[in-house]
Amino acid sequence: MNVQVWTDFLQQNWLVIVIALVVLFVVLNLVKTMVKWVLAIVIVAGLLIYSGISLDKIGEVVTTIKDETVDTVKSEAMNMMLKEAKDAKYTKNADGSYAVTTPNVSLKGETGTETVEVTFKGVPLGEWKVNDTIITFIESAQSNGSTTSK
Structure with a gap:
């Protein structure tokens, strides 16, 4: 404005x-x-x-602000994944699902799927498509040592 x-x-x-x-x-x-x-x-x-x-303009502004905020939070979560990858813990469950956790980020997914549920600082950010950063984060957590849950 x-x-x-x-x-x-x-x-x-x-x-x-x-x-x-x-x-x-x-x-x-x-x-x-x-x-x-x-x-x-x-x-x-x-x-x-x-x-x-007009209400359309107000709606456009609200949508723009929401999108920018979501993009910023996603970017921060990705940066935090890269920073905390060395401390990440990988847990594989018997049903084929897995979880990767750090103090600030957690991922939950199923082996073979292309999406993961992301939580950043305790706030769920929804399902994300698996990208290079997430793959690196998961692989780093696996190399740190994994545990199996029953």
Whole structure:
């Protein structure tokens, strides 16, 4: 979002914004029921629509921020895998599944599949396709010594 656009909007519409804020505060202070929140949402939505910001634009911004955050977390998890590979523990289960754990990263998968479940600092990051970094991480954990679980 461009700061200049917001500055121009505020300069041109300051009176409408002040009136809307006064009405909003009056509604919030006088109305003590659920109706006040409905009115508050209507006032805020009216301001957003009046300012030219559409819900599509808000959705696009939220999606962009979410995607950037997920990419950043994935990148950090991959870097942590490379850093902690020497301390990784490989556990093979009797059913063909395996787990690779470090203090910050854990992988769970099944032998022969192309996806693994990744957890980073206790937060599940979902299923990832196995790539070169993950293969290196698993191989390093196996070379550290593996255990078999029954």
